[in-house]
Amino acid sequence: MTLNSSQDPVIKRQKLETSSSSPKKKELIVNFFIQSSLTSQSSGLWSFPGDKSRNYKKLSYWTDLAKKAEDNGINSIFIADVLGPYDQYKGPGNFEVGVKAGTQHPGIEPSIPISAMAAVTKSLGFGITFSTISEHPYLFARRLSSLDHFTDGRVGWNIVSSYLQSASSNLLNGAKLADKPTRYKMTDEYVQVVNELLLSSFRKDSILVDEDSKTYADPKLVRRIDFDGEYYTVPGPAYTEPSPQGIPVLFQAGQSPSGLELAAKHAEVVFMNGADTQLVKSRVAKLKEIAVKRYNRDPENLKVIYFAFVIVAETEEKAWEKYENYAAHADPEGALALVGGWTGIDFSIYDDDVDLTQVENVSHRELVKNFSKKIYKPGQPINKKQFAKFVSVKGSADLIIGSVEDVIEQLIEKVEVLGIDGFNFAPVTVPESYDDIIEYILPKLKERGYFSGKYKVPGGTLRENLHGKKGQNFFPEDHPNFNYRWTDGTREEFTTKLAHHKEFLRKQGDLDLGTEVFHDLAYKDRP
Template sequence: MTSNNSESPITKRQKLDSSSSNSKKKDLIINFFIQSCLTSQPSALWSFPGDKSRNYNKLSYWTDIAQKAEENGINSIFIADVLGPYDVYKGPGNYETGVKAGTQHPGIDPSIPISAMASVTKNLGFGITFSTISEHPYLFARRLSSLDHFTDGRVGWNIVSGYLHSASVNLLNGVKLPEKAKRYEKTDEYVQVVNELLLSSFRTDSILVDEKTKTYADPKLVRRIDFEGEHYTVPGPSYTEPSPQGIPVLFLAGQSTPGLELAAKHAEVIFMNGSEPKGLKRKVDRFKEIAVKRYNRNPDNLKVLSLALVIVDETKEKAWEKYENYAKHADPEGALALISGWTGIDFSVYDDEVDLTTIPNAQHREIVTSFCKKILKEGVPITKKQFARHCSVKGSADLVIGSVEDVIEELITWVDESGIDGFNFAPVTIPGSYDDLIKYVLPRLKERGYFSGEYKVPGGTYRENLYGKKGQNYFPEDHPDFNYRWTSGTREEFAIKLAKHKELLQKQGKIDLNSEYADDLIYKSR
């Protein structure tokens, strides 16, 4: 942890002043966003000529994408995941519209193709979404560590607490998904269990592989964690030995107060979206300020990514022609199923020709205008029919559309004005959208000095390449979870040290419900 006598992180960032943080160009983190199913954001565009996403259940589909990504210096493949159908639209419980369109359903386990993808690459990272309601943390810790071993340390865990009722009733014995604050509270404990299993069970020098004494691991350097919490009781020790990173890079998507609190404590990378750069900047600054004030974290070590969907061509007109062609092949009703599931709003209650920008419900209006900013014109209605058509192409991602220069200028504006560190680029079609990024966008970002296209630590771990520092396989010292790792001392000595650290984290993590952070942001968090 940062010493009290050293320069504080908030001083380093000059109290989060945007002018200082944006005074130099960033080498952006660029990820290919994908989902372990047919499509992630668009609706039914698996039907588009040349799209290959219907092969999501074939291993070659994944290895081809991985090789394409690494050949072009992409930082990682980020794989989103859900665990149930979207059943809010025309619901509750009606999943037929989404299933018909293949709206993020059916899908596969996103961890299965990872080893194969790693076998055909040397530098590419893999960010994988795993829900904390999907399996017991003892079993999940084994899965996570195994992936880190088989990729030589190129794995990240996107921590989600779930947001679909259709998943929770199947995973929680018919019980509804708990309210948001309770979910994040349980998720915090889940992460603590995984931390202790993977970092506190084996001392870092416990694996001896001594052939003479037939000693693989020194039993005195392996300990039970004896975790007893409100939700989990896990004696341990971990079933797996320490992996290259100890624990994979931690991601989190959260924009509500509980989500920001959890990210401030655990995340190295957080995903955020906003309707415009200045609004996104407020969220970025708020997140970093919570992390700095509560946990004394270095804001330079906190990476923020935004989800963007790019439609680009040589001219603006050609780009919009592409958009129209995509819209012709998409399924607007499938998009409504998706948006209804994301937001919890059943949009079937509105007639097709109703102007959604004038409906009485302010939250519904806010969502519509946020999703439709590229086609929104003052005084011009946005009917439900138009809303559905637009979302059938872009989903919930920020749409960036136009000529090469239009797109580059917009992306750079987002970076410079909001303070984000890069993008998860969602595809409209696969591999078409990735090919357009490679052809049009990445070369210009390189020319402008915003993307090197090079791995900072060739052959390194995900964390080494994330921070650009050889040997940075484990958390930076300012990370709140840094002291979970057992590096020295006896079992008894480490147990005392760990107990003190956990007590400190608990005190730091206490939320004052009357604080400036106690109010929720507008956008619903997963």
């Protein structure tokens, strides 16, 4: 059999090497990041004059943002979510600091506003975070497919396995979260169940809507999936009929060894985070290496989006003035509650005047340096108050700050050095941060040829606009999940074919996530 360029692993490796050594100018994917709660990562800044994030409970808050995003050619609005309070600071179990500051708690269920946002837009996509511990995959598959129907195929699923014990306690009958490798193995199986329910239950042409014979769906073209795994037993078939994309676009944000393995197998869009340029660059390269070597994927079909806060003004001095103004309204203790939830580190154990860059615990001091890169100079002490102030504005994301030209240069450098495909811009305040991106950043990116402000497929699905190809509603052919879709043949024929494909995937990648697979790839994770 002769392979075309999209199937040939040698050509794919050549593409990987070319893209990492001599990146070319590309049109960027630009997303707006928002949380399904009072704030995203800027602690306490709901109190900033003019901030409207306290209106997160009103549909107009979401529909206004959707219309603004589409008017300016934003690819999608990415809605983050957590399922419990941050309770590690002054803890464990103490949620009072986080609740007082409104640090991602309380919040709403993130899929609720989506239909309303879709109703006032035509091309804007929506990425929504759903944890695999939040509900059974059979029920979740119905939710996901319903969203794809009601948005005309403009939705994506950000696959997460949760990290807060407060969420686990409420959702798993008081049980603790499994260790990370186990969580990712469970998540991998969860995604497999959703894949089979949405893609393998109904043959592509099973919906007839034949009034004469009173046949809505041909029952011979509907099958049970009879999934019997280590963690889930789901007979099927799915409750919902095939949606415009078959399955929504798959997003993933894990950056640990297990997370990169899962992303290389399933994700179409991967979110990267962190101010350490070399670390992020190595993660991007490793992600694509795994995708190519283990799953024979085309690295150009795996999009990487960088998480960033932007504070921009006419001059660098004014930008730092803006930062100081934000910091004056922020809640530093709320920020430490967030850090505790993200990392499990309770910084209340340190006195206010202790230099956190010199503490005995290596992971603690390295985390402080990494989170504080924009203000930290080697040898400079950072006490808890200084650390909390900085994190209270920019959270865990990279802070890109300066004049318009300086910020543009920083963004372009990220694209060229890291090999990323776009940005997930998070707000310090709402809507001011989005308005600054629209006023200052997007016009300059257009001038440089990195952003058109137009949808490549107006009125198209999220996947069509992600790849810029009309008709690309389903996974590209090189995606490991492509063969889950029942397109032709009898039940028996497809069941046999699918069993062979699942066995192939098992041999390719279903090792102990985070261990064996990374020995031969020489991956080294860092704090």
